[in-house]
Amino acid sequence: MLTKEELPECPVATTVQLIGNKWKLLILRNLIYNGTQRFGDFIKSIPGISKKVLTDDLRALENDGIIEREVFAEVPPRVEYSLSPLGKTLKPVLDAMFDWGTDYKKNL
Numbered sequence: 001m002l003t004k005e006e007l008p009e010c011p012v013a014t015t016v017q018l019i020g021n022k023w024k025l026l027i028l029r030n031l032i033y034n035g036t037q038r039f040g041d042f043i044k045s046i047p048g049i050s051k052k053v054l055t056d057d058l059r060a061l062e063n064d065g066i067i068e069r070e071v072f073a074e075v076p077p078r079v080e081y082s083l084s085p086l087g088k089t090l091k092p093v094l095d096a097m098f099d100w101g102t103d104y105k106k107n108l
Contacts, residue, residue: 001065018064019090023049023057025097028083031067032091036082066090 007014019025026046030037034045042054058081061067066087072078083090 001063015093018066019061019093021057023053024061025094027054027057027061028066028087028090029094031081031083031087032094036080038078038080042081061087 008017019028023046026049027042030042030045034041039054039058042058043049043051046054058067058069062069062081065084068082068084068087070080070082072080
């Protein structure tokens with residue numbers, strides 16, 4: 001997790017640093033609107049994402065406290081990702097992006 005000193009001074013830049021790439025936003029979209037997901041769920045529902053990028057972004061979101069990873073002691077192991085309490089606070093942000101994108105498409 002980043003310290004306050006490592007984050008940009010601007011709050012918008014902080015948000016962009018934490019969730020600002022398109023893959024992280026789509027990962028968050030899945031978790032906010034579809035609930036808990038497994039690795040394969042992300043691969044199926046996010047066209048074009050590579051396994052490496054997905055793994056890196058899931059780790060980054062987990063390290064930043066936005067998502068939680070739960071490993072089940074099964075064979076083969078089952079891993080599920082869900083929003084942390086902090087991650088759930090991003091729902092209004094994604095809702096606003098959804099609404100804006102919907103309005104934009106209507107006005108084209």
